[in-house]
Amino acid sequence: MARIIECVPNISEGRRPEVVRDVVEAAGAVPGARVLDVQSDKDHNRSVLTLVGDEASLPAAVLGLFEAALARIDLRSHQGEHPRLGAVDVVPFVPIEGATIADCVALAREVGRAAAERFGVPVFLYEEAASAPHRRHLEDIRRGQFEGLGEKMKDPAWAPDFGPAAPHSSAGASVVGARMPLIAYNVNLGTSDLEIAKRIAKAIRHSSGGYRFVKAMGVMLEERRVAQVSINMTDFKRTPLHRVFETVAAEAARHGVNVVGSEIVGLVPAEALIDAAEHFLRLEAFSPSQVLERRIREAE
Amino acid sequence: MARIIECVPNISEGRRPEVVRDVVEAAGAVPGARVLDVQSDKDHNRSVLTLVGDEASLPAAVLGLFEAALARIDLRSHQGEHPRLGAVDVVPFVPIEGATIADCVALAREVGRAAAERFGVPVFLYEEAASAPHRRHLEDIRRGQFEGLGEKMKDPAWAPDFGPAAPHSSAGASVVGARMPLIAYNVNLGTSDLEIAKRIAKAIRHSSGGYRFVKAMGVMLEERRVAQVSINMTDFKRTPLHRVFETVAAEAARHGVNVVGSEIVGLVPAEALIDAAEHFLRLEAFSPSQVLERRIREAE
Secondary structure, eight states, rough: OOOEEOOOEEEEOOOOOHHHHHHHHHHHTTTTTTEEEEEEEETTTTTEEEEEEEETHHHHHHHHHHHHHHOOOOGOOOOOOSOOOEEEEEEEEEEEEEEEEEEEHHHHHHHHHHHHHHHOOEEEEEOOOOOOOOSSSSHHHHHHHHHHHHHHTSSSGGGGGBBBSSOOOTTTTEEEOOOOOEEEEEEEESSOOOHHHHHHHHHHHHGGGGTTTEEEEEEETTTTTEEEEEEESSSTTEEEEEEHHHHHHHHHHHOOOOOOEEEEOOOHHHHHHHHHHHHTTTTTSOOOOBBBBHHHTTOO | OOOOEEEEESSSSSSSSHHHHHHHHHHHHHHTEEEEEEEETTTTTTTEEEEEEEEEEEHHHHHHHHHHHHHOOGGOOOSSSSSOOEEEEEEEEEESSSSSHHHHHHHHHHHHHHHHHHHHEEEEEEETOOOOOGGHHHHHHTHHHHHHHHHTTTGGGGGOSOOOSSSSSTTTTTEEEEEEOOOOEEEEEOOOOOHHHHHHHHHHSSSGOTTTEEEEEEEEEEETEEEEEEESSSOTSSHHHHHHHHHHHHHHTTTTTTTTEEEEEEEEHHHHHHHHHHHHHSSSOOGGGGGGGHOOOOOO
16 A cells, blocks of 8 residues: 655754755655645744655665755754754655654665765664664754764764764764654644643643643743643643543543534644544444545555 | 545455455545555455545546456356446545545536446436435435346436436446444443443434434343444534433433443544543643644644
């Protein structure tokens, strides 16, 4: 069947559109890989590409992106608000359909090794592809940024997974890995009491004892005078959307407050919503291959 | 974007596998159209094909199927339990993604006209493509079957929409039309009292005052000792799954009974489940284009 894997490279260029265009063109020049979206931010001086393809097409697309980015981006003269370590700063692979996180880990290792060999850039593996627990989180790998990287890499704990033991002079280092799709999900409460949203956020987020794959905070929608639980779901297969929704509703009820609605910001994998339907409809013995569109793609 | 239209031709041959194979091969020989499934029934002496494609590929695929079926099937010697009017008995077009029921009506007219012209078979349009209310339902068009067709067509009310005013000698007539996808959906009750399932079925089905696009009956799952409301959803956009589920649950509660689960039999369009998730999660301002897989196909 046709597999769908997403790749979301972050490059350290958001001010020169002609450079971004060259990089996007290089990434999109491989048959079977497509650039779905490009977002550039001038303040961050950074662009985020969304590519989709499979194990066959994505390595060449990402290596083409490396080549174009390294030829045009020099970190020694790069300034921006967003922390960064390299010209091609972060490259996560994300399983969407017919592919597992293990497939994406294998892809991250393959692409990381090839980029290091071909371009002489040190590569750190992160998230599910990390080679040690202290190297799992992006913020830990990136701490010290490009400017502190030479010093940081002298510590054996920060030897790269692939490539030279010191930063590339202009391109720094790259962080390549695998993660589940993120879902930005907000639940709106029938109250203007921000404290209640904050309490619920605390109840559901991992860092304070809640669900393992939930980050959350309480925010105020000033215009609507609605308190909101603003959520990042980092693994919807293991902490599903419907469970978070129902827990928020139960915690809200304890304060005498209703859930007035929820929002998905940006894109969501169909499976996350289908899992929710399966839950609420109490479906028995349901298989994803019963979804017509999926059957069609399996036959492709 | 890539449109997906389904076509489900029913042919009057379910006993000679070599004939079915020829017809399937002819239907699948057109680039862009694919045969997803074939079900043959010996008792009915009938086969049901599931094709997918778009407006560009399906006409040629269906005309190829007509040609192969008419060359090998002779209704004068056909026997089977299932009512039938022609060698290519029924051809519904069904919108799945990026296509509307109006697109499918247009396709039915195009293919019906072409089949009549090319093969000299009278064609009746049905369901959403019907040219008069009395010709909307398949069972009305098919009443009298192949054997009674010559007599029936003498009545001006049963003049064909396309093609000759009398049946084709060996191929009879064909019924071509457009309908929404069917969903076979069952809700299982926490009781072995069949009467309760029958009462709920009566409450929700169109024929006795219920939802417009619901057919339902109460049945007994003998092995599990569970009474079931067995449902056919004939238009999930206008009568959605979640509304039927919730109405069944409310009616069951009135009898002091719980819904223990539900089942989807066979295939279901992703949209039907996504609509259910949108309902139960109380999603605000959700758009189908936020579904990642859909965005990917739109970019194809």
